[in-house]
Amino acid sequence: MIRTTKIMLAGLVAVAAAGLQSCSSTSAEEEKTPEKQPVVSAFLLTEGALSDTLSIPGELVAFQHVDLYAKVSSFVKRLYVDVGSEVRAGQLLAVMEAPELNAQSEGAQSRVRSQEAVYLASKATYDRLLETSKTPGTISQNDLDVAKARQQSDYAQYQAAKAALQEVHDNRNYLEIRAPFSGVITARNVSAGAYVGPGAGAVPMFTLQEQKKLRLVVNLPESNAGVLDQNGSVRFTVKSLPGQHFTARTSRVSGALDNRLRAQHVEMDVPNADKKLLPGMIPEVQIPLQAGAAASFVIPGSALLNSSQGVYVIKIMNGKTVWVPVQTGVQTGGKVAVYGALHKNDTLVTTVTEEVRNGAPADGKIVL
Structure with a gap:
């Protein structure tokens, strides 16, 4: 029994020695292995x-747009156009009537004739006094100066009467509404017999738009304002004409940022002879961007x-x-x-x- 116990103790000692030797060799191997350095990618x-393309919504607006108002208080006598009418520059659109202008014209003409007669009388008086004053001692210099001043005053009154008559005639010309440029009537807000006139709250008689040429307006964000190709072309599409692509060239750049939107206002001219595109459409615009200089x-x-x-x-x-x-x-x-x-x-x-x-x-x- 004692012999068996000694043999077991000797075996345990041998196993422990082998374990210690293994641990020491492992530690030595770890010390010999160099530490891996981190890799920095550069x-x-x-x-x-x-270069890139910026996709941004824009707006199509008429190249020229104007609301036409009545210049003088009057009644609509006759309309020659309606919504959708194509008009030429200078074409007559409507005629108004204002009976009081006829009375004003007659009164102004009477004042002109009256002031003309007064002026001619004072002029004749001064001419006679001037001729008589050539004989020494007949007319005093003071009388001659007074006659000359009267003639000049009457002449000024005569010219003022003529200007008042011209003003009445100009107001009568305002009774005709003519197109300032060629385009399409897009709105008519009055009918024959309606009272129209200037002042706050006045309603425009017509709205006229030029549609054969449009403006494509976009507001370019501040982050891209400096890299716009100001001489390049843009492509755009509209929802009402799927599959069709349109081209426009950059025409006008504001050169400043809008205080509210913090964006740059950019306009492109769009030919529209066939009138496929309409003012008010919201196109999707593809704007090519370029790197700075x-x-x-x-x-x-x-x-x-x-x-x-x-x-x-x-x-x-x-x-x-x-x-x-x-x-x-x-x-x-x-x-x-x-x-x-x-x-x-x-x-x-x-x-x-x-x-x-x-x-x-x-x-x-x-x-x-």
């Missing part, structure tokens, strides 16, 4: 430019750091990570055009986070 910066660099979107302090890229320089502030341009297909204190072949970190501190050592293996 790339060399290259110059380039991005300054040299830009193209980087992947993962290399752009948007922090609370601004927008940065992280450059590896002299073994350290450096945050470089940049401005962004066109963004498309996971790529971003950036501008800033960068140079060609700079080494930038491909995937950035705020955990990469500014000025920290660039530990790890850099893989381009």
Whole structure:
């Protein structure tokens, strides 16, 4: 029994010794295995430019649009056009009547004739006195000056009467409403016999629009206002004409941002001789965008750091990570055009986070 116990103790000691030897060898192997260094993915910066297309709703408006009002208080005598009528510039649209203008005209003509007679009398008096004054001692200089002043005063009154008569005639001309440009009557708000006139609350007699040429109006967001191709063309579609594409060329750019929308007002001229397009339509506009004139660099979107302090890229320089502030341009297909204190072949970190501190050592293996 004692012999068996000794044999078991010897076996346990051997097993323990073997375990200790195994542990010591494993620890030695772990100490000999070098620690793996983190891999930092980076790339060399290259110059380039991005282009993109911005899809934005717009509005089609008439190239010219005007509401026609009555200039003088009167009654509609006759209408020559209606809604949908195509008119030419200068065409007669309506005629009004105002009987009181006839009386005003006759009164103004009477005043003109009266003032003319007074002026001719004072002129004749002055001419006679002037002729008589040539004989020394017959007419005093004071009498001659008074006669001349009277003649000039009567002449001024005569001219004022003529101006009043011309005003009445001009008001009578306002009884005819004519088209200021060629277009289409899109609204008629009066009928024959209706009372019309100027003043607050007056209703326009007609609305005239030029439709053979339209304006495509869009408000370009501030983020894209600086990269618009101001000499390029745009394509657009309208819901009422599916499958049809239309083209317009950029014609007018406001050059400023709207204070309310913070957007830039842009207009394009759209030929519309067949009148397929109508004012008031809301088209979907495809606006090509271009990079700015300054040299830009193209980087992947993962290399752009948007922090609370601004927008940065992280450059590896002299073994350290450096945050470089940049401005962004066109963004498309996971790529971003950036501008800033960068140079060609700079080494930038491909995937950035705020955990990469500014000025920290660039530990790890850099893989381009």
